[in-house]
Amino acid sequence: MSPCLALLLAGAPSTASAGEPLHEPFRVMTYNVRQVNPADTGAYTWENRSPGVIEVIADNDPDIFGVQESSSEVIQNDLVAAFDATYDRFQPTNGSPKTIFFRRARFERLVSPPEDGQGNIGIPNPYPEDHACFPNASGRTAAWVKLRDLVSGRGYLIVNAHVAHGSACHEARNLAADALHALIAAQSEGLGVVLIGDLNSDPQADGASSQDDIVELLEAPQPGYRLARSARHTGNTSADTATFNSAWKGPSDNDSRLDYIFTRIDDATTYHQSIDRREVDGITPSDHFAVLATIRTAPFSPDPLIDDRGDAPGASLAFADVTGDGAADKLVWDPDGDALLRVYASDGAGQFGEPVVGDVVDGGLWFADVDGDGCADRIGRGPDFALRIGHALCDGSFGASEASGDVVDGAGARLYFARLDADACADRMAWDPAASGGRTRVALSRCDGGFHPEQVNDDDGASTNDDARMDLADVNGDGLADKIVWDPEALEGRTRVHAGVGDGSFTFLVEHTGGTSGVASSRFFHADVDADGHADKLFWRHSFRQGHPQLYLGGPDGFDANPMMVNAGPSESADNRYFLADIDASGSHDLIAWDAGNGGATRAYLALVHAPAPPDPPPDDTTGGEPATTGDAPTTGDAPTTGASSASTDGEPPTTDATPPATTDAASTSGASDGGSADSSETGCACTQGGRHGPADAALLLLLALGAPRRRAGHSRRRRERLEAGLRLRRVRVRCSEGAPADLERASQQ
Numbered sequence: 001m002s003p004c005l006a007l008l009l010a011g012a013p014s015t016a017s018a019g020e021p022l023h024e025p026f027r028v029m030t031y032n033v034r035q036v037n038p039a040d041t042g043a044y045t046w047e048n049r050s051p052g053v054i055e056v057i058a059d060n061d062p063d064i065f066g067v068q069e070s071s072s073e074v075i076q077n078d079l080v081a082a083f084d085a086t087y088d089r090f091q092p093t094n095g096s097p098k099t100i101f102f103r104r105a106r107f108e109r110l111v112s113p114p115e116d117g118q119g120n121i122g123i124p125n126p127y128p129e130d131h132a133c134f135p136n137a138s139g140r141t142a143a144w145v146k147l148r149d150l151v152s153g154r155g156y157l158i159v160n161a162h163v164a165h166g167s168a169c170h171e172a173r174n175l176a177a178d179a180l181h182a183l184i185a186a187q188s189e190g191l192g193v194v195l196i197g198d199l200n201s202d203p204q205a206d207g208a209s210s211q212d213d214i215v216e217l218l219e220a221p222q223p224g225y226r227l228a229r230s231a232r233h234t235g236n237t238s239a240d241t242a243t244f245n246s247a248w249k250g251p252s253d254n255d256s257r258l259d260y261i262f263t264r265i266d267d268a269t270t271y272h273q274s275i276d277r278r279e280v281d282g283i284t285p286s287d288h289f290a291v292l293a294t295i296r297t298a299p300f301s302p303d304p305l306i307d308d309r310g311d312a313p314g315a316s317l318a319f320a321d322v323t324g325d326g327a328a329d330k331l332v333w334d335p336d337g338d339a340l341l342r343v344y345a346s347d348g349a350g351q352f353g354e355p356v357v358g359d360v361v362d363g364g365l366w367f368a369d370v371d372g373d374g375c376a377d378r379i380g381r382g383p384d385f386a387l388r389i390g391h392a393l394c395d396g397s398f399g400a401s402e403a404s405g406d407v408v409d410g411a412g413a414r415l416y417f418a419r420l421d422a423d424a425c426a427d428r429m430a431w432d433p434a435a436s437g438g439r440t441r442v443a444l445s446r447c448d449g450g451f452h453p454e455q456v457n458d459d460d461g462a463s464t465n466d467d468a469r470m471d472l473a474d475v476n477g478d479g480l481a482d483k484i485v486w487d488p489e490a491l492e493g494r495t496r497v498h499a500g501v502g503d504g505s506f507t508f509l510v511e512h513t514g515g516t517s518g519v520a521s522s523r524f525f526h527a528d529v530d531a532d533g534h535a536d537k538l539f540w541r542h543s544f545r546q547g548h549p550q551l552y553l554g555g556p557d558g559f560d561a562n563p564m565m566v567n568a569g570p571s572e573s574a575d576n577r578y579f580l581a582d583i584d585a586s587g588s589h590d591l592i593a594w595d596a597g598n599g600g601a602t603r604a605y606l607a608l609v610h611a612p613a614p615p616d617p618p619p620d621d622t623t624g625g626e627p628a629t630t631g632d633a634p635t636t637g638d639a640p641t642t643g644a645s646s647a648s649t650d651g652e653p654p655t656t657d658a659t660p661p662a663t664t665d666a667a668s669t670s671g672a673s674d675g676g677s678a679d680s681s682e683t684g685c686a687c688t689q690g691g692r693h694g695p696a697d698a699a700l701l702l703l704l705a706l707g708a709p710r711r712r713a714g715h716s717r718r719r720r721e722r723l724e725a726g727l728r729l730r731r732v733r734v735r736c737s738e739g740a741p742a743d744l745e746r747a748s749q750q
Contacts, residue, residue: 007173022609023192024152025296026106029065030160030196030259031057032288033079036072041284044249046074052285054082056276060292063103064147066160068198071096090145092120098143098160110146110155110191117146119181121191123163123176137164137172142180142197144187147694153588157188161197163214170212173201173204177217185222193264194225194295198288202256205235220264226302228567230261232545243275246288247411267608269298271551271564299529299536299551300568300605305350308601310334310342317594317602319581320367320376321346324394326585330602333361339376341365343396350584350606356396368426370404370416377449379417385409387428389449406443406451410435418481420504423447427504429483430454431463431470438464438484438523442504459506461498463487467742473526473535474507475554476497482535486517486524493518495537497558510558515539515550527580527589528554531611538566538591540578547572549591568605569593587611 033053036046044047057065070076076091079099083089087101088109098120111117123140127133140160149156161180164172176199184193201214218227233241241257263270270293277289310332311317319328327346332355333339338359344352358378366379375392380401382388387406390398408415410432420427425445431438439462443451461483463470468487475482480500486493493516498506515524515537525538534554540547548570550563568590569578579592588607 002564003479014285020267021152021154022297023154023295024149025271025294026063026149026151027061027272027292027294028196028261029060029062029290029292030198030261030288031065032068032162032198032259032286033070033075034286034288035069036074043281046072046078048076048281049285050078051376052280052283054078055280056278056285056290058082060276060290062292063106064101064157064158064194066098066100066143066196068098068160068162070099070267072404090114090118090143092141092143094120094141096139096162098141098157098162100143100145100160102145102147102158106150107147107156108150110148113524119144121179121535123161123172123179123214125164126171127176129168133164133166133169133172133578136166136169140164140172140176142176142183146187146191153190155190156194157184158191159183159193159195159197159435161199163197163199163201165200167209167212170201170209170214173199173214174210174217177214180218181222184225185226188225188264190201192268192295193225193227193262195262196260197480198259200258202237202258203232204235204241205256206236206254215260225264225266227262228265228269228565230263230291230565231273232548232565234544234546234612241275242288243291245277245284245287245289247708248284259288261293263293263295265298265302265567267301269565269567270295272559272562273565276689294562296564299564299566300607302568302605304569304593304603304605306601306603307344307352308599309344309352311594311596311600311602312337313596313600315596316361316643317577317579318365318367319583320578321369321374321582322367322376322378322392322394322398323396324373324375324392327380328359328581328583328584329396330583331367332342333365345396346583348585350604351592355622358397364415366415366417369424369425370428370447370451371449372424372447373444379404379415381408381415385411385413387451389649391449402449404450407453408441408454412466414469414470416472418474419479420444420472420481420500421502429470429472431597433464433466433468438462438468440470440506444504455504457483457505459483459498459508461485461506461508463490463497465489467520469524471524474528474533475526475558476556477533477554482506484524484526484537486521486522488518488522492516493522495524496558512537512552512559512561514552514559514561514563517541517544519544522576523578525578525580528556529580529591529607530609531587531607538578538580539563542572542574542576546570547576549578560737566591569603573598582607657658 021587058447079509083101083148086103088101089101091097091099109117120141122142125137127137140163142159144157144159147156147158152612163176181744199214201212202208203212203215237255237257239255242257243259244256246252246254272291272294275289314336315332315334318331321328322343323329323345327348330352331348333341337488341358341361342355344355347353364381367376368379369376371377371391372390375394378390378398380388385407387404388401389404390401392398409428413430413432416429417426420442421444425447427445428443428451432738436456440457441454442457443454445451461625463485465487469486470482473484474480476499480502481501482508485496495512497509499509501507519541522541526535528534536554537552537559538549540549549566551566552559571593573595575597576595578734580589581592582589583604584606586607588610590607591605592602594602
């Protein structure tokens with residue numbers, strides 16, 4: 001490792017969390033293993049099923065698992081013998097233990113002595129002894145234990161329940177929800193909550209009783225907490241979503257989802273949800289399937305910040321940082337009203353101030369920093385298809401529109417703005433499914449409000465389908481925007497990512513099989529929501545998963561195959577619109593939902609994983625009587641560049657560009673807005689061209705992988721800290737070779 005790289009890494013943050021530790025991912029399973037039953041003979045006896053049950057558990061390798069119907073001593077003995085070497089357990093001493101196993105290498109009991117941190121509750125039986133449901137509801141219990149995660153240090157309340165069966169016995173199940181809430185309220189203070197078990201209820205089963213409310217009751221908001229299911233589906237339960245094998249001994253198409261995993265959603269969610277339906281020796285080892293999910297930190301807070309100004313039906317909406325403080329501002333105009341652009345500046349905490357009223361909007365409108373001064377400019381497209389730029393004055397207003405020299409042919413052209421080359425200015429991509437064979441066309445910014453001549457891309461990221469969608473976002477983390485293509489009629493609706501090369505062209509990177517859709521009403525959004533330097537993929541359709549978005553995390557090779565449940569801001573309204581924008585200058589993109597016809601207010605759900613705070617400064621070296629600094633002190637006149645928000649003229653909602661241009665170097669630039677490239681830097685640091693990094697590329701990628709902040713925050717403590725961090729890391733750079741490429745210099749101060 002070079003001395004320069006070592007110094008840079010020594011100053012780079014190693015975590016992307018703030019405040020309470022994150023939920024480090026762990027795998028949970030619930031499994032009804034079916035009790036010993038005299039009616040089970042031959043292959044269905046426990047003796048013959050036991051190896052299969054153990055195989056299912058062992059192969060899935062959960063960190064925590066709970067079993068139901070394990071009251072027979074032979075079942076308990078077999079499970080203990082199979083898992084005692086790796087798992088500790090809490091096994092109540094009652095006649096129907098809901099045993100909870102937990103991996104010793106990952107969890108330990110939170111409370112000592114153990115009996116003070118574990119227990120068992122009886123679930124009330126509301127029926128008289130002569131009622132048909134009395135035996136079904138008799139002896140029902142829930143076990144609980146408090147655990148500490150040895151990785152994160154966080155504490156958890158784990159609850160394993162099994163409630164009354166029988167379609168008519170819903171009163172007992174509804175009372176069970178009350179009992180479980182009482183248990184959680186009494187035992188969960190300061191703890192994450194995971195509730196697993198067999199609830200014997202499926203509100204989405206064909207013919208389900210409308211009075212069977214246990215699932216809805218468990219998800220109802222409670223004082224201090226809320227629970228949510230690990231997985232959702234829209235419509236009736238199918239063979240793909242059922243967890244009970246009704247065809248265990250004979251043909252059946254009675255599909256029911258009876259087994260669930262819930263988690264407390266204050267700051268946790270689930271992903272990699274799955275159901276293990278394997279057969280062993282010709283049958284499933286139990287009449288229930290094993291249900292699994294991974295618990296992890298949620299991407300967004302479940303509680304929204306609401307702002308109801310300027311959001312009437314017919315209005316257009318966008319989010320972009322036009323003031324240069326690192327936080328996206330709210331921009332509203334109503335083509336059917338006075339058509340005046342109103343800019344509501346972000347206060348840096350996720351809310352917005354009084355509007356700055358601008359000029360009339362008479363066509364399509366986009367916002368992107370095309371001149372590299374850190375403030376998103378106003379971009380209009382007139383009847384002649386020529387782009388006109390109103391340079392941001394960084395106070396919520398814009399200068400007079402000026403011709404950019406860029407003419408985007410085609411009434412159906414859709415425009416996108418993001419950083420596609422090595423400078424700090426947003427470039428332009430156009431796509432018209434009816435022109436150029438559906439290929440994209442790129443014009444690189446000259447950083448003065450103008451653009452270089454347009455080039456037609458020759459990669460296969462093209463589509464002639466009007467229902468297809470394009471986007472620009474930095475998925476692979478190299479600082480350049482990648483082209484993301486989804487066509488519901490191509491490749492079975494899979495998303496394709498084409499990496500930006502650095503000269504306005506693209507090369508195929510990966511095809512994503514997760515979040516696949518052949519439905520034209522599906523919507524995809526791309527932005528970095530967890531501050532790791534990689535754009536993530538948000539997939540939503542109002543008629544899918546009860547309107548809950550799914551998030552696929554991005555990485556160097558594309559998107560994760562497994563979806564994360566987003567419990568913040570669900571909507572089953574086809575008129576709902578989502579935006580991803582960093583409205584609180586945290587370094588992470590927040591989720592904003594807006595349904596103009598349903599209250600009109602925007603609901604902002606702030607991202608929970610933020611860019612790390614700058615490291616503490618090293619003590620000044622005063623050996624020579626002066627601080628060991630070189631060059632000018634950082635100024636506050638320069639602001640970070642931001643992603644572009646766009647409001648296209650094709651009827652699509654305005655979308656937030658997930659890829660901010662590179663952060664300008666406050667320690668080495670003047671803050672002038674004369675169109676000079678932000679890559680111009682101190683003597684001895686030359687920019688590499690064509691988007692290709694110089695020898696320090698490895699250091700840049702490592703810094704991004706470590707979660708270095710992608711932008712400085714606004715007029716706040718965070719902004720001051722990051723500016724100070726920029727100076728400290730600038731000192732590190734000066735100690736390195738004077739010939740270090742400017743790309744590395746800039747990355748070290750982000």
